[in-house]
Amino acid sequence: MNAAHIMTTGVITLQKEKTVKDAMKILIEKRIRQMPVVDNDNRIIGVLKARKLIQSVLPRYVADGLLKDVKFAPDLPKLHEKARELAGKNISDVMDKDFVKISPDAAVFEIAAIFVNAEKSVENIYVVDDKDRILGIISPWDMFKKIWDLNEK
Amino acid sequence: MNNHFLLASLVFVGVYGALIWDKFNRAVIALLGASVLVLLGVLNQEQAIHGVDFNTIGLLIGMMVIVAVCQRTGMFQYLAIKSAKVAKGDPWRLMVMLAVVTAFVSAFLDNVTTVLLMAPLTILFAEEMKIDFYPFLFVEIFASNIGGTATLIGDPPNIMIGSAAGLSFMDFVRNLTPPIIVIMAATLVPFYFIYGRKLKVADDVKQRIMAFNELDAIKDWALVRKCLAVLALVIGGFLFQRQLHLEPATIASLGAGVLLFLTGDDVHEISTKVEWTTIFFFTGLFIVVKGIEEVGLISMLAKGLMDITAGNKTVMVLSILWVSAIASAFIDNIPFVATMLPLIKEVGVQMGGSDAVLPLWWALSLGACLGGNGTMIGASANVIVAGISDRAGRPFNFIEYMKMAFPLMLISIIISTIYLYLVYL
Numbered sequence: 001m002n003a004a005h006i007m008t009t010g011v012i013t014l015q016k017e018k019t020v021k022d023a024m025k026i027l028i029e030k031r032i033r034q035m036p037v038v039d040n041d042n043r044i045i046g047v048l049k050a051r052k053l054i055q056s057v058l059p060r061y062v063a064d065g066l067l068k069d070v071k072f073a074p075d076l077p078k079l080h081e082k083a084r085e086l087a088g089k090n091i092s093d094v095m096d097k098d099f100v101k102i103s104p105d106a107a108v109f110e111i112a113a114i115f116v117n118a119e120k121s122v123e124n125i126y127v128v129d130d131k132d133r134i135l136g137i138i139s140p141w142d143m144f145k146k147i148w149d150l151n152e153k
Numbered sequence: 154m155n156n157h158f159l160l161a162s163l164v165f166v167g168v169y170g171a172l173i174w175d176k177f178n179r180a181v182i183a184l185l186g187a188s189v190l191v192l193l194g195v196l197n198q199e200q201a202i203h204g205v206d207f208n209t210i211g212l213l214i215g216m217m218v219i220v221a222v223c224q225r226t227g228m229f230q231y232l233a234i235k236s237a238k239v240a241k242g243d244p245w246r247l248m249v250m251l252a253v254v255t256a257f258v259s260a261f262l263d264n265v266t267t268v269l270l271m272a273p274l275t276i277l278f279a280e281e282m283k284i285d286f287y288p289f290l291f292v293e294i295f296a297s298n299i300g301g302t303a304t305l306i307g308d309p310p311n312i313m314i315g316s317a318a319g320l321s322f323m324d325f326v327r328n329l330t331p332p333i334i335v336i337m338a339a340t341l342v343p344f345y346f347i348y349g350r351k352l353k354v355a356d357d358v359k360q361r362i363m364a365f366n367e368l369d370a371i372k373d374w375a376l377v378r379k380c381l382a383v384l385a386l387v388i389g390g391f392l393f394q395r396q397l398h399l400e401p402a403t404i405a406s407l408g409a410g411v412l413l414f415l416t417g418d419d420v421h422e423i424s425t426k427v428e429w430t431t432i433f434f435f436t437g438l439f440i441v442v443k444g445i446e447e448v449g450l451i452s453m454l455a456k457g458l459m460d461i462t463a464g465n466k467t468v469m470v471l472s473i474l475w476v477s478a479i480a481s482a483f484i485d486n487i488p489f490v491a492t493m494l495p496l497i498k499e500v501g502v503q504m505g506g507s508d509a510v511l512p513l514w515w516a517l518s519l520g521a522c523l524g525g526n527g528t529m530i531g532a533s534a535n536v537i538v539a540g541i542s543d544r545a546g547r548p549f550n551f552i553e554y555m556k557m558a559f560p561l562m563l564i565s566i567i568i569s570t571i572y573l574y575l576v577y578l
């Protein structure tokens with residue numbers, strides 16, 4: 001059992017020249033939660049993640065963790081203004097370059113370990129060929145459902 | 154012996170040069186310098202260990218532990234928010250209040266911790282009010298360095314001076330707190346004319362500051378009570394240091410121990426909050442200075458100082474003040490002070506009595522601590538604030554900062570000159 005067996009194919013990707021506004025339109029229409037960003041040769045170069053977008057509308061001293069808990073503060077109007085600034089930005093400026101990619105032959109055991117032990121919490125794992133082109137995507141649920149199925153059988 | 158003199162001096166100059174070059178970690182430089190002295194046989198291990206002032210080291214570690222625990226309570230944020238609300242959201246009054254709180258907190262906490270607490274909150278206040286936060290951060294740099302000068306524990310040079318000269322917490326309060334209050338007030342005057350009087354905001358903007366809730370800053374009331382009790386114990390211990398016959402290191406270590414006992418905190422995690430690189434830096438530096446002391450370079454320098462000034466105390470006090478101030482504006486004041494400690498002690502011996510050099514200690518403290526305000530790289534707090542401001546979208550420019558900061562620093566040194574002259578000379 002390996003990555004190729006459990007991945008979801010037909011992943012919607014985004015060209016790196018697109019703006020945040022374009023990306024948000026697709027995200028909302030297609031009801032997807034994160035989107036890989038590809039270059040002109042269709043190679044994955046980053047992932048557009050909600051957490052990263054939220055980070056970029058927050059003031060840096062909060063995003064950097066200097067001020068972690070702001071329960072004592074009133075709302076900050078600046079957040080909406082920052083979101084407006086963000087709309088015209090290039091996807092490649094706001095994408096997260098930190099993502100996990102894996103070959104289609106990777107074993108389920110290996111993938112399961114990545115979900116639990118990776119440095120940062122991994123939302124999805126991208127399955128790529130030897131030229132970094134996306135073949136599919138594996139979510140933690142895909143992973144666990146597969147293990148569950150095996151148990152049921 | 155002559156060989157040793159040369160070797161110790163070379164290592165000393167090498168360490169200083171490497172620190173100014175600023176390419177490698179300062180703790181690594183100091184420890185390497187210290188090890189080389191022992192390897193070359195200039196100092197034996199016994200002498201090297203003897204050069205380390207464990208009173209300074211113990212006090213630093215003890216206070217770092219106490220601060221690491223107390224920081225988690227949110228009580229310093231509480232204090233800052235409360236003061237902003239006392240200012241009722243008026244920008245100039247807010248600036249004054251934040252400066253006063255920064256100076257006050259910095260008198261008990263180290264300057265870097267103080268600005269790390271104050272700067273993000275200050276930017277948030279300014280952003281809520283939609284005004285430029287630069288002047289606020291600028292004044293906080295000054296307040297942290299000025300406030301730190303007021304007490305024995307406010308700034309590392311004072312800790313070192315107190316320990317080397319055997320001066321108590323109360324000695325510092327009596328001799329340095331009064332001029333520091335005057336200097337803080339005098340520093341605010343130019344800020345009023347340059348920034349303060351132009352800062353006007355609408356009433357609804359002021360309301361945004363009043364909407365902060367300081368009680369929400371407190372995360373754990375039980376922890377606040379424990380921290381306040383231990384802080385009271387430690388400050389009380391410092392105030393009655395003479396009567397108790399205890400060194401500050403003992404009092405701070407006791408406070409740290411009691412606090413860790415009361416909170417049951419994970420000691421391993423708290424110990425990661427102690428700035429070990431600073432501790433290693435001090436340790437190495439003390440040994441490097443011990444090297445030039447053992448070989449007689451310090452007494453030569455002391456004699457030189459006596460000769461140049463013809464033993465005139467006024468000239469000596471004022472030259473120490475001004476040289477420390479100008480030097481500290483450009484280089485780290487710690488190695489400078491570490492070198493001056495044995496030098497002033499030696500001058501004391503040559504002048505016949507440690508009482509004679511008392512004003513020299515105050516001059517060294519005022520010069521070394523206040524001088525750091527002069528440039529962006531003069532003190533660690535400056536560098537930290539500049540970094541935070543930079544990332545918040547308002548970079549600190551070296552020249553722009555210096556144009557205003559250097560004259561302001563000179564004002565504080567002129568006030569110190571007048572104070573030292575009137576009171577001690």
